[in-house]
Amino acid sequence: MLSPRSKRNLHRIIPYGVIWLLVGWILLFVQEAATLNQNLNPTSAITLTPEVFVFASIAVTLVGLSVGTVEVLWLGHLFKRRSFTQKILYKVAFYTFFLLLIMIVIYPMAAGLELDLSPLHPEVLKKLSNFFVSIDFASTCISLAFSLFLSLFYSEISENLGHAVLMNFFTGKYHRPTEEERIFLFSDMKSSTSIAERLGHIRYFELLREYYSDFSDAIISHSGEIYQYVGDEIIISWKYPDGIGKGHCIGCFLAMKEDLKKRADWYTENFGVAPTFKAAMHIGKVTTGEIGALKKEIIFTGDVLNTTARIQGLCNSFATDLLLSGDLVKRLPPMAHIGFKAVGRHRLKGKEEGMELFMPIYK
Structure with a gap:
């Protein structure tokens, strides 16, 4: 049996994963619709296959849950006495570095899955280097920034209204x-x-x-x-x-x-x-x-x-x-x-x- 504190933390963290998954699906749908489901830049972009889609869905959910865990258990307390604007700015700076590390880890795994190669294979690493100087990297950064903004906005509203009250309004x-x-x-x-x-x-x-x-x-x-x-x-x-x-x-x-x-x-x-x-x-x-x-x-x-x-x-x-x-x-x-x-x-x-x-x- 979970303690009341653990239940509360779990209920606060799960919405982060849901937010990141839904935003990821929406942005992916828009991208695929705009390109007619074609990879226009195969040297840097990853072709969407069923396996890649499943992996990406799991990965983005785990990233959202990771952000939620950091936010609820640590970062939220660290800046709790700051103003709303200061909190957002400090957290954006932290998460920019955090998400850059996430991209460095996840991208080779997805590319390896697409190419059926090891994530450390030279061809995969070459694609990773191409990715960081491509328009796809900028697009990914914008997508992550949007997901991050929504989750941080949810965090601040939840803190000010109370998580239970916010969930009651939503439901x-x-x-x-x-x-x-x-x-x-x-x-x-x-x-x-x-x-x-x-x-x-x-x-x-x-x-x-x-x-x-x-x-x-x-x-x-x-x-x-x-x-x-x-x-x-x-x-x-x-x-x-x-x-x-x-x-x-x-x-x-x-x-x-x-x-x-x-x-x-x-x-x-x-x-x-x-x-x-x-x-x-x-x-x-x-x-x-x-x-x-x-x-x-x-x-x-x-x-x-x-x-x-x-x-x-x-x-x-x-x-x-x-x-x-x-x-x-x-x-x-x-x-x-x-x-x-x-x-x-x-x-x-x-x-x-x-x-x-x-x-x-x-x-």
Whole structure:
């Protein structure tokens, strides 16, 4: 079984291979249609045979997956603090060198397949040298540049919208409203107003950026989805099976808390304060769908959202950093590291009946 992080990375990498394969097929079709399926420059261009087509399809897909792997696992993190334009420029420079090496490796293999010779045969190497000074090389560079641009554009859009949201837009999953059961975690920074007044707007924003960034690993490792950032509040959501399975929703909260604790000294050194947070969790049905005319979003509507926010507002009353609804606690699997203590039934604003609430007991 793959971990949530591995699944997420895999789902992000696969579209790169699909993009490169589809673009490769389209450009190949255009080229063959323009030349009437004839090789006009056999000394440098490779004749398209069924074997060459299969090899080229596999090769271009693997190149796309390689680009995706480098982008998702390394390069995307390396330039994550750069602007959109800077990211594109730096990455284009890197991938230009990377793809040149790929061409040097793949072209002799394809030419060897066409000529039924070893990739290192002098005739194949001669064809390779001719290729690098021909119009076919320029055409190939343009094709690779176009594929690279599309995949990097996809990468940036995916990063800004969120991969899951982007895929939902593409597949039209929520084009029609859908009812589903979800778990929500509302997390709110403690004493955020006084911290903002002390730091000023710019420094407070910088703290928020680091604060949210420190939650990323915990959310990814526990199958969470970021629904919204609202000032100093972050709303995390799980589909029911993902959040309940292995107690991921509780595990996410504990990991977020631990990750902030590990960097407490760094925050104190750089901002003069170590942020902490309080949170509430609840489960219920929501209606999920696309909404908006000038700007589309996928949103959740339902009483569970308002209820979770109101539960969070009671954290200070019980001097706890987490409150959970009885509806959620009853459905959580047993966990060795944490238990729950009932704090009674409480009537929340806008609710006619009281709701049983629980606070954690750390073992």
